[in-house]
Amino acid sequence: MRILVTGGAGFIGSQYVRTLLTGGYPGYAGSRVTVLDKLTYSGNRANLDPVAADPALTFVEGDICDAALVDELMPGHDAVVHFAAETHVDRSIRGASEFVTTNVLGTQTLLDAALRAGVGRFLHVSTDEVYGSIAEGSWTEDWPLAPNSPYAAAKAGSDLLALAYHRTHKLDVVVTRCSNNYGPYQFPEKVIPLFVTNLLDGGTVPLYGDGGNIRDWLHVADHCVGIQLALEKGRSGEVYHIGGGAELTNRELTEELLRATGRDWSAVRMVEDRKGHDRRYSLSIDKISDELGYAPAVGFAEGIAATVAWYRDNRSWWEPLKAKAAL
Numbered sequence: 001m002r003i004l005v006t007g008g009a010g011f012i013g014s015q016y017v018r019t020l021l022t023g024g025y026p027g028y029a030g031s032r033v034t035v036l037d038k039l040t041y042s043g044n045r046a047n048l049d050p051v052a053a054d055p056a057l058t059f060v061e062g063d064i065c066d067a068a069l070v071d072e073l074m075p076g077h078d079a080v081v082h083f084a085a086e087t088h089v090d091r092s093i094r095g096a097s098e099f100v101t102t103n104v105l106g107t108q109t110l111l112d113a114a115l116r117a118g119v120g121r122f123l124h125v126s127t128d129e130v131y132g133s134i135a136e137g138s139w140t141e142d143w144p145l146a147p148n149s150p151y152a153a154a155k156a157g158s159d160l161l162a163l164a165y166h167r168t169h170k171l172d173v174v175v176t177r178c179s180n181n182y183g184p185y186q187f188p189e190k191v192i193p194l195f196v197t198n199l200l201d202g203g204t205v206p207l208y209g210d211g212g213n214i215r216d217w218l219h220v221a222d223h224c225v226g227i228q229l230a231l232e233k234g235r236s237g238e239v240y241h242i243g244g245g246a247e248l249t250n251r252e253l254t255e256e257l258l259r260a261t262g263r264d265w266s267a268v269r270m271v272e273d274r275k276g277h278d279r280r281y282s283l284s285i286d287k288i289s290d291e292l293g294y295a296p297a298v299g300f301a302e303g304i305a306a307t308v309a310w311y312r313d314n315r316s317w318w319e320p321l322k323a324k325a326a327l
C-alpha cells in the first residue's frame, strides 16, 4: 500500500506514521508512506525521528492548499489519511482565517486531487467538537452538527465536504470523529502537555471558569487504532466515532495531573472562562465497536502515568517549543 498522510509531523499524524512504519498495523505491513506537512508552529520533523531513516518514508514539506503540489503528489497512492489542520481552539478565537483556509479549502483541494488521481480510500480525521455541547447522554453519528468555536466550525465544514464528495462524486470517503487526545509529542499549548510541563517546571497552571467542563480523554494510540480500523474495514460514506477513554471534568483532570507530578492545588490559577466554551462532549462508540471491533486499550491512569513520564524524560523535545511559542 502507498499511503499519503497529511499533517504527519503533528501530534496524532506522527503517532500514526510511527506506528504504521514499525509494523503496528499488521494489515498494512510493508506500506510506503508519503507525509505532506507544512510544518506550521505545531508541526515538527523531530516527531518522525524514530522512523526518519526508514526508506519507506518520504517527507514533503508543503501546504495542502497548494493545488499544483497536491496534484503532483496524489497519483500512485492507494489511500489518503488526512490529519492536517489548524487545531487549537484558543488560536481560532483570536483569529479564524487560517482555520478556514487550511481546514476547509485545504480539505477541498485534497478531495479534488484525490478524485482526479483516482486514489482509493480518503480517511478524513474529524472531531467530536463538530457537535457543539451535550448536557447528558452521548452523540450518535447521525446527530446534527452545531459547532461553537471557529475551529469546530471549520472542522465541520471539512467533515461535511468530505461526505459530500462521497455522495456527489462517489469518492470512497470515511470520516472519523474523535474525542480529546493525549500522549507523547503533543504540542505544549494543549491542556495536558501545558499543565504537565508547567508543573514539572515548578510553575502554575490556568484552569478555565469553574473547572466543570467535561471532556472524554483518549490515548493517541487508541485514536490511531480506530483510524486504522476505519481505513481498513469501515463502510464507504460512513462516519465512525472514536472515543471511550475517560470522561473527566477539567478539575478532575487537573487533580490527576497534580498527583502525577507531585504538586498540589496551590499550583492552580483559576482564570476567566474561554469564550463559547463547550460544557460537555460525549461520543457513543457503539457503531465502531459493533461493526469494526474497536475497543480502547490504554486505561487513563496508565496512559497519564506514561505520558507524564515521557514529558519528564523528553525535555529536549518540548523546552525549545515552549520557549519559541512563549508558553
Ligand SMILES: NC(=O)c1ccc[n+]([C@@H]2O[C@H](COP(=O)([O-])OP(=O)(O)OC[C@H]3O[C@@H](n4cnc5c(N)ncnc54)[C@H](O)[C@@H]3O)[C@@H](O)[C@H]2O)c1
Binding pocket: 006, 007, 008, 009, 010, 011, 012, 013, 036, 037, 038, 039, 040, 041, 042, 043, 044, 062, 063, 064, 065, 082, 083, 084, 085, 086, 087, 088, 102, 106, 125, 126, 127, 128, 155, 177, 178, 179, 180, 181, 182, 187
Ligand atoms: N488533538 C486532539 O485531541 C484531536 C481530537 C480529535 C480530532 N483531532 C484532529 O486530528 C488532526 C490532527 O490533530 P493534532 O492534534 O495532531 O494537530 P497538530 O496541530 O499537532 O498537527 C497538525 C499538523 O498539520 C500540519 N498542517 C497544518 N496546516 C497545514 C497545511 N496547510 N498544509 C499541510 N500541513 C499542515 C501541521 O504542520 C501539523 O504537523 C486534526 O485534523 C484535528 O482536528 C484532534
